[in-house]
Amino acid sequence: MEIKVLRNVLDRNQDKANEVRQKLASRKTVMLNLISAPGSGKTSILEQTLGKLKEKFRVGVIEGDIATQRDAMRLQKFDIPIVTINTEGGCHLDSHSIEKALQEFGDHDLDVVFVENVGNLVCPSHFDLGENCKIAVVSATEGDDKPEKYPMLFREASAVLLNKTDLIPYTDFKLDSFTRDLAKLNGKIPLFKISCRTGSGLDSWFDWITGFINRSTQ
């Protein structure tokens, strides 16, 4: 006997993500999901970005990590609400844990929530958290072949940050190869070439993220 099912395998996560998305929209809170391999610079990017955005928006951060509070501790100096999710082995965040984390912000009425996802280029792309957009972060020390290897992330993301551009002279990273491959995957996606260490390229990123947040709440 055959029973027709036609159900999304990840329906539990998707249904919750849709709920989260609606709740955030009703509160006019914009949520951004930062996705990258471990060590690309997500926390460093947040360190640079939070200082700037705090002036204009009420910002909060959800820190996702397999273990420790180390990333959250680095961001404490900004005196903003931070909630940590330790997945204890889980390699990506999911919408159920995001819902709980958002509840922990309590009375804080936030304009923007950054989610720093677990360092992983594969699984986070498959798990909708209810975010307004995904931001893909890669670094020049990871090799220039990431777009071709991880098509789903680079198709789904709304922007790509290429970090550690100051180290390009010391690696075999070929920028033209990277941008060519990225264009093959996603010809529309804005690319921000930055260095969190030197500050290079960050102003364009700040302009874009500010514009995105403003557009998302219109």
Place this chain on the structure above:
Amino acid sequence: MHELSIISNVYRIVEETAASGGLKKITKINLMVGALNQVVPEMLLFAYETITRGTFAEGSELVIIPVPIRMKCNICKNVFSLTENLFICTSCGSPDLELLEGKELFIKSIEGEK
């Protein structure tokens, strides 16, 4: 993509469907897997065999139905399949595309005995 996590979710849906459909034993699962997921079929089959051991789905067949990536151009409305990871309209060359198919992880149907 972690195949074990996918199969855990598959099994959850199989249990729910079997319960409401009155199936006492599962013989086959038809699973649609979009190419964009980059799932490894062998790992999926291995995970399936592992998770269903000792359950009412033990020994059943997991049929993986690959779904190729199909895009629609937002500029010229051309609909096309991707043969390689080159996301550009085959007609007008625009990168402004909408994904029609290729991201699915769907259970199409379940076969079993009452």
